[in-house]
Amino acid sequence: MKGDWVEIVIDAGGVTRTYEVVATRAGRRVDITNRRGVVEVSEVTRTGTPVRTARFMASRILALVEHPVTGDGQARPSGEGSEGH
Template sequence: MKGDRVEIVIDAGSGTTRTYDVVATRAGRRVEITHGRGVVEVSEVTRGGTVARTARFLANRVLALVEHPAADAPAPDEITPTLRSA
């Protein structure tokens, strides 16, 4: 769903880290994570299952992989009241 986000933190060598974000940029897209054979793959996928874009990382370099799901409903403080005429 639009707003899904995955944050990937990798070891860039010599004690430094780099952070990458993969975000579902359009409505109907989602972010999927797969891993195997020493590779972590984060993909933005359309409703039909077609991969829109992919980020690949060596598994031994990945320090953290954090999923941030999109909110299903707005939080109470995000709801803006609307005036209705009677």
């Protein structure tokens, strides 16, 4: 659903980096796949066609936070640190 987004925090050699993948248009969603030590976060269309994909080594991921959208189009707080998004 438009507005869904996922935050990925990774360890980049002593420094943390944060990446975001967002469903940018109506009907799109964000899917997460974990295969062979690689985590893929993709924005996909209604038919399942990936629009953009981010890949991360699972061993480098410190946090992966999903922010689903409620029925009113606002991101639902999903825990600590999600205020203000």
